[in-house]
Amino acid sequence: MQYKADSPEDYISQLPEERKEPMTKLHNLIKDNMPEGLESGMGYGMPAYFVPKSIYPPGYHCKPFPPLPFISIASQKNFIAFYHMGMYAKKELYNWFVAEYPKHAKYKLDMGKSCVRFKKVDDIPYDLIEELLGKMTVEEWIDIYENAIKK
Template sequence: MQSKATTPEEYINELPDDRKIVIQKLRKTILDHLPKGFKEQMNYGMLGYVVPHDLYPEGYHCNTALPLPFMNVASQKNFVALYHSGMYASTELYDWFVEEYPKYAKTRLDMGKSCIRFKNMETIPYGLIGELCTKMSVDDWITHYTKNIKKT
């Protein structure tokens, strides 16, 4: 479910109250822990955290007019999703997250290559998400992206 909101605040305000609280808390967790250089903006109809063009002028290989995406947060129909491209590009980061998850949550991890789905809003491991945000700097992300994802 993509939103037509143009700002993070507008996106959050259009959510139902129960989702609004969760998305606000995820947003705060990310903003409090994300390394310097990433920029928050609406991206693909979701809250997005990107590498701006002034730090990576080439932009996203799928559409170079867009900045390089890193993380997104979205309220979907049946879950809240956290998309983390760094885990898609770095097996070490992915493996770390999968290993750490049970230390923070009693629920089963519902995850694809970069998408973590939270169906139970009461069990979101905000502490783990905050730690995840600190694991990759802008420079680390650009290196992983250009090596493992970008098409030449």
């Protein structure tokens, strides 16, 4: 679902009541634990946590104007989405998350390459997400990203 918002807080304020608490909790968790150097704002119509142009001037290669994306969250029609580009780009991180998930949640993992879909908002594994946030630095993300686009 698309919301016209200027900030993550503005985005969250527009959500249905049952989504505000889990999205606020995710937003605060990410802001408090994201790798040093990331900034928060809006990207692609959702709350985003990205490598600012001051650290990585080239930005995102597909669209050089925006900064390099890393983490995003969104309230979709049937689920809350959590995106972590590091899991898409680093197979070991993806495998770690998939192996750890059942230890932290009651329901089956619903995941794409970088998107985790939480249909049961009362079963979001905040502790696992917090651990994931500490597993990749901004420098490592930039190195992985640059090596991938140079192929």
